[in-house]
Amino acid sequence: MPAMNMIQALNSALDTMLAADPNVLVFGEDVGYFGGVFRVTDGLQKKHGVTRCFDTPIGEAGIIGAAIGMSAYGLRPVVEIQFADYIYPAYDQIVSEAARIRYRSAGDFHVPLTIRTPYGGGIFGGQTHSQSPEALFTHVAGVKTVIPSNPRDAKGLLISAIEDDDPVIFLEPKRLYNGPFDGHHERPIQPWSKHPLSEVPEGHYTVPLGKAAVARPGEALTVLVYGTMVHVAIAAAEESGIDAEVIDLRTLMPVDIETIVKSVEKTGRCLVAHEATLTSGFGAELCALVQEHCFYHLEAPIRRVAGWDMPYPHAFEWDYFPGPGRVADGMRRVMEK
Amino acid sequence: MPAMNMIQALNSALDTMLAADPNVLVFGEDVGYFGGVFRVTDGLQKKHGVTRCFDTPIGEAGIIGAAIGMSAYGLRPVVEIQFADYIYPAYDQIVSEAARIRYRSAGDFHVPLTIRTPYGGGIFGGQTHSQSPEALFTHVAGVKTVIPSNPRDAKGLLISAIEDDDPVIFLEPKRLYNGPFDGHHERPIQPWSKHPLSEVPEGHYTVPLGKAAVARPGEALTVLVYGTMVHVAIAAAEESGIDAEVIDLRTLMPVDIETIVKSVEKTGRCLVAHEATLTSGFGAELCALVQEHCFYHLEAPIRRVAGWDMPYPHAFEWDYFPGPGRVADGMRRVMEK
Amino acid sequence: MRNRGKLSLHIPEPKQRPGDRPDFSDVVVPDAGLVERPRIDAKARDIAPLAYSLIRVLDNEARIVGPWDPKLDAETLRKGLRAMMLTRAYDDRMYRAQRQGKISFYVKSTGEEATSVAVAQALERDDMCFPSYRQQGLLIARGYPMLDMMCQCYSNARDPLKGRQLPIMYSSREYGFFTISGNLGTQYPQAVGWALASAYKGDDRIAASWIGEGATAEGDFHHALTFASVYRAPVLLIVVNNQWAISSFQGIAGGEETTFAAKAIGYGLPGLRVDGNDYLAVYAAAQWAAERARANLGATLIELYTYRAEGHSTSDDPSRYRPSDEWKAWPMGDPIERLKRHLIGVGAWTEKQHDALGEELAALVRETQREAEAIGSLAEGSQKQTMFEDVYKEMPWHLRRQMKEAGR
Amino acid sequence: MRNRGKLSLHIPEPKQRPGDRPDFSDVVVPDAGLVERPRIDAKARDIAPLAYSLIRVLDNEARIVGPWDPKLDAETLRKGLRAMMLTRAYDDRMYRAQRQGKISFYVKSTGEEATSVAVAQALERDDMCFPSYRQQGLLIARGYPMLDMMCQCYSNARDPLKGRQLPIMYSSREYGFFTISGNLGTQYPQAVGWALASAYKGDDRIAASWIGEGATAEGDFHHALTFASVYRAPVLLIVVNNQWAISSFQGIAGGEETTFAAKAIGYGLPGLRVDGNDYLAVYAAAQWAAERARANLGATLIELYTYRAEGHSTSDDPSRYRPSDEWKAWPMGDPIERLKRHLIGVGAWTEKQHDALGEELAALVRETQREAEAIGSLAEGSQKQTMFEDVYKEMPWHLRRQMKEAGR
């Protein structure tokens, strides 16, 4: 199996689906000839033709609106929003339209649309190239929200998302594109090739939506994470010596409650961590679910480690980012009593 | 003190502020000559002039975008979004702009903007006239979110919102406009005039942002609610005979954590209820906060009673709406062990 | 150098308000037949003046004049007349049902029937419509079962939308009628996307979408025109300028400064301005645009200039913001009356036939209503058991759990 | 009747790609001086042709010709030249700083200096600018301290924005420069709102906003023009058509079918199309629009036709998607060169003076950079203690708590 970084794995997923299904189209700002500002669509236009993979005007609502219409025709569009920070102009088309069309038409129409978009910080992108808006989608009934944390999952989940008959928001942790970043920004960048999950099968395979993975088994406490924070949490566990069970949610909506409950019932303690701002982040939902389902197993309050409630501050990226130090502190607090 | 319904109280707040401050402007779709589809701005154009209260094109992003520019000039715009369901086209201007301008400019500019909008169901409005999008704003650092539950608070909170130097999302529970609805849709409509909180002072007064009210003192459990659900929760308490302490949050962001913690520490039990869909609703944040702050006082899991995770279904409004029966059931579950 | 004069804020206001006498003397109504009909492959820029004129086919005597004559046989015209009359009869009946408390909401299209019916007739049956909420005429023209329309409004056991939507928010893939959204404007870029999909597939179906003049201010209007222009989408983008958006007159949407058809110009698209109460003109314009679209020449914007004869919806009382009898004064009349006069004038119709048809349609609507009511209404909410379905294709655990909690 | 031909999807593509020889032969460059200059109170519709022509003042010999001559004295022109040269010198230096890893990001405005500087000069000092990220020339023309600009880019202790923004996202209320957003297009309706506020107050200040041709596809572009038209906002709405939006050529934004100035027409606004590399033409157009705005005649859309000489930003490599030497072939040249030639031609400038000024400005920039670097850079993050401030006017409890948790 070839070693791929996350960009290559995502590219391979798109390539596979473009080859497999003539109804799959890929479009977005700069995704055509250029291949996307993060190169995820590199070479696809050349290989599959200009009508299969092309550039769009800079109008996110137009991109999603057109994609919804294409869905009604029977296509399976896969669109890129250049940064998750720029998804808001399309929010109405996503929330009021893509998410609700199956329900409001009683199944007469549906929207098998995949919206890929890079999210998260760690690249000194400032407040409009760093956001993590997942909770703004998990609240919206009718869309699924998926976040991979490694190349193998990235390809398998993206293929599942494209094949899924409901709209999927597919958030790509941009800091993981080129390597399994664990939050130690002061250390040299590691390539994916040294990571076992960079072994990516060629051709078609899927990783099912709605299923979490135990990224690190452990006994002391359960850490619920996704995307970049999976690697940060593993690092925090190794470094603190706390035997955390790190669960990589992979799909946020619908979340894999079974895996979560099983782990928390075992450990009796839980920490939730995400890069998005704390208040009303997806961590809040996880806290609510865990305390509800596992109340009598919990030995300590569930803690949240998250981005501070502020715009991502450019120069203070590493003070904002919930790195391994803060996650380890969170673990210790959860272990306190 | 005159008895006012909520529409009159809100109208009085706008009238008071238009008279007091020449920098206050009121605009939105149909708010001028006509006085708004819910009549909240009735008579204001006539009294204060066409340039103080006027109609706008049907472009929510344009309304908010223009209002932000006016804020930069030194005005204090108060805009109406006709239904909260139609705020999404303006989401980018709210999230990326209004919320962040103070921070990103280090205080060089700020946005003293108030966005009024009717939310919630109960009027057979179907899925696009019934939504409760508050959690989509509580997650956004830089905006405040306010929801009144009665005429007196409505006026006092709206004046506070207008005078506040930060952007405020002011969500008006439309089912409460004309009466204190407790969820018993099968019973005749009650007018506000019979309710003590319909006594609304004339002229200027404020109800501070960030302060909850104990709407019904009790000992058995704490119920955290806002807007229409305040009345539903009180009804549920009365009808079930459970001595619930009903807390009317009034401001969701920043939420009044002190009042919440004090109550839950006393009762040891907590129920959260809202009309918005359950998953990632504001109730999730409340659960997360309460279990974190009051873990060792909690005798049972915090439960949530909320709208089901689906678009508001027109014909099944009362099956969707978390009425007093469901809230009472929730209370019983919280009291179980 | 600097002009130190004070600036002032201009707020558009309609000329008449309640109590004033209706006055349309500033509406320019050019004679019918004067506007040239360009070839379908004309360059958009060369035909820009069409955005400022008014395509009219029926003259004041309801005779066909000029190059836009779509050359329809009497049978086709009678079909159009019937569909318009049926639409009006249906509207009247359902409006009354709402007033009687039988349904929660209704929206009439009175006076605007041609804007839907004539376009439906000009399109092929498998072309796709992305309507706003005032295009019930499309379904009627295409022969969608009226019983299903009514059952949707009644949210009863036969409601194809299972009670999930406000009355009138129909959906029918089979009849080429996209699910109506409550959010204004969203259908416009969707129609463009659908049309692009057809082009991508190398098919020959085209799309059409309708938007109110008020809603043209939404961003989606701009997105639709931009995407349509860039990729040359085979789509008809129709603006129904009925001059009112709830209580706001068209000046609030930009109508003081220019026409809505002129919005096409900035995108390099043809913009046709058409007498929306002239069935033949609407048909002809749609036909021209459809031919153009099918010839791979891209999108056309069509402004149908009409007047919203009734309130915005059953929640509205137009006498609060405009003279109550304004419609009577609308210089371009009533599309049904005008087509009727034309047919009578050419000897293809009689007053008697007309009255008989009127009665037949009224009876049909009454009868259908009885049927619908026999099936049930909102109160019974008889498809409640499906309430948790169709949020997703497969029901996820949390909805199964909620369904259980709800006792289903 | 129905054309059963197959539809096909049109995807716009630029004529040249890497490896191809630059070729602007299809760019129509009309002679300077040919476009009439209408009165400022001309009706928008009557001057629609201005949206398709090209206002040019400097001819091929850099002489002033035609009615758009803004009649500026040499001193004013030398000031403009200096500001453009300083902008370029600043850009070059900061670009290098980024390449050296001293700052995280940079955006040059090379070749487009006139689009900012000439407009700044044509406006009054207290008029308000709502720029995009490529208008650093505005701050430089208005004399904003370059040290502060640099400190912003370095996010150091003197950064007026306290390290919170990406480099180049300046903000200065004092200099009439609105805080730059990373989200394209949002500034456009904000500028309109600001202008409406001035009109509402009966003041005499006007606003101006800049947007790239690519970003005109955003909904906010439409909202701005709609609101500007409806309320007659005193605002200049400038489209900098530099032909590229990162890797997408202007055809992807709609430039294949029409001009960007023509977008004005659909809103009943005047649209001026201007040679954006002709300092005098840009000045003249801005002056005309400013006069019109101040006379309560509303907004003007101005397309400044130019070419993005460098990469989109330091994150971009344009040689991946266009011929690398395209700028050299751009038929309308370099705004600095052209103004310099003009001044020399009229005897108000010499090559020697020019070289001396060039050196002086380079030295100034170098010196300022030294000062900025002495204060510090990103790595030091020296305003970290303020990180929790300014989210709200007063810090709410949850942020106080988070600040404590962060150990501040």
Ligand SMILES: Cc1ncc(C[n+]2csc(CCOP(=O)(O)OP(=O)(O)O)c2C)c(N)n1
């Ligand atoms: C995004 C959005 N904003 C506001 C509304 C509320 N609204 C419903 S209909 C309407 C007026 C629409 O007028 P127009 O587009 O002219 O269509 P018409 O009703 O005349 O057919 C408004 C403001 C809405 N449904 N959606």
Ligand SMILES: Cc1ncc(C[n+]2csc(CCOP(=O)(O)OP(=O)(O)O)c2C)c(N)n1
């Ligand atoms: C809403 C939004 N969508 C996408 C982007 C990403 N983006 C940044 S600049 C750019 C290209 C803009 O091109 P143009 O408007 O022509 O301006 P120019 O860079 O040429 O000055 C894009 C797509 C963004 N910043 N904001």
Ligand SMILES: [Mg+2]
């Ligand atoms: Mg209308």
Ligand SMILES: [Mg+2]
């Ligand atoms: Mg550009």
